[in-house]
Amino acid sequence: MKLKADRATLLKALAHVQNVVEKRNTIPILANVLLSVKEGRLTIAATDLEIALIEEVAATTMRDGSVTAPAATLYEIVRRQPDNAEIELDHPGGDAPLALRAGRYATKLVVLPTDEFPKLDAGKLTHRFAVPAQALRGLIDRTRFAISTEETRYYLNGIYLHSAESEGVPVLRAVATDGHRLARVEEPLPEGAAGMPGVIVPRKTVNEIRKLLDEVSGDVSIALSETRIQFELDTMRMTSKLIDGTYPDYSKVIPTGNDKILRVETADFSAAVARVSAITSERNKPVKLSVGRDLLVLSATSPDQGTATEELDAEQVEYRATPLEIGFQARYLNDVTEQIKGKVEFCFADGAAPTLVRAAGDESAIFVLMPMRV
Template identity: 50%
Template structure:
């Protein structure tokens, strides 16, 4: 195999694929990236961790077609340190790969292409397109609520499903048992009848990185066990989480009759300030609600106390409620408008947070005892 490629093109492609590769691998081939030079001209780079696979196709001048595998992180580090604007020549033969650029030469060990595992996709019957911006919004507004508890593996991803309401919708939800984030968008054409799927956390992270380089739409194909995203020159394929996501709609409160309206920025800043003294263990912030007066306070046995009044509209009966400060800040960080609505019932019931009743995203937060 012999090919010449521009450093910037190679670096961008390697940055896409190498992040899928785990730093520590018991199986040596999984540390490698598969590089295929086609006779038609162009390079195909592929990396996998057996659950997630990314393929990126880039332009290159190919002298001799062929394929080999080489350490993904090593090649990425080399490309990163090569001079800007240089032409990189890659030659592979007899178990070695020679990388030359300008006066720099690297001789790397390779492993045979035939040992490289490929995720068999099978048939992916459901196919639809989503604008890249919509997909970004779905990920950004839900992924902070994905659970990291391995024992509840079915919560380790974003749950995506369709619902046949008066307006057909595509819904995405994530929860860790303490908070829930849900986003709804119009159901894209072709998504009707799709199976309910849970997209794993690692796939979500890689997809979000790739979306920054996509302008138009993303092609989504899926079955009950796998999902594939077509992102321009890159194709991301992932196994889905094999589990049943809980019926989250049961925890979305519908009868919370106490409405608090706030400016999300001043509320977030206030929570952030008083939480400075909260101990790592509790992270609890107390909200005392009175008519048009909201007092935030934190009491920490080690550090002392803090309190701040924040402006807000509230006309119901006064009471006190506590929340995990970090969870509250993460939700408020997703609010883009000038107002946030907090729908409350009592100090022990789930609280609903959203921009308005027409906003695509809503959040549910369980209170804490304070």
């Protein structure tokens, strides 16, 4: 294998694939990337046995072949070259080292046999559809904060992606919950997604595909089966295993009779939460909401630091129901309100029941918060 590539182009691809590499893996080959030149095309691949990423890279190729190289070392070497450098990679085959040259710089990297590199086979993917990159970003951004990190409930360690109906209209729905909060976001169902199996996309896959979405603007092609999901975007193809488990019936925790409606400007509310919660260093940072007619008082108490309160009045608040008091973790309030622009709408039943949160006038995303005692 022999090729020449622009430093910036090669570095960008290596940055993508090395994120997939498992840093603490005990299997040496998984710390390597696979570089392959075939029919004038260079591809770079990496896998941790759960996720596989393959990217096609623009390069001038002189000889076909393939080689594995240590991902982190190769990335750092290329990163430290001058911006306008041209990188030459040359591997004669077998156990010979991989030669890298850039201007007057030269190094040789120890390689591992390519036949040890795992086969990147996605198997038969039964459903295929396309989603605009912006829509997929929205599904991820507005749900991933609620993904559980509790490994004992592994089936909550991802986003549940499935087809559903919303008031008789087919939708593609993403759901995440950790038992304390829930996020449910919808987009119109893409052509080809009808009848797709409900799948749980793992947290690491969600985070890695979200990074890549920042670099694309067109459609993302998604193919999936009951055990695998594949994303194709520009010159990249990511394949991931899915979480093998049954997602709970989340609809049971979404309240339907909450008729006490508080509307407040999101920016004003978020800023007030941040200010009153600053009084305490507790990780949970409980904040109490005392709601009256067109009035909201936020308060927090710390045994060591004291108390803090802030009042929002009729210029910022709309509330016409009976007064109530309810408490939430400040972090959970912020996680939800970060997803909402304009006015946020809190739908209460009482001070102890789950609260429904959404953007005023937007039914495409709803959030549920469990209250806490304060």
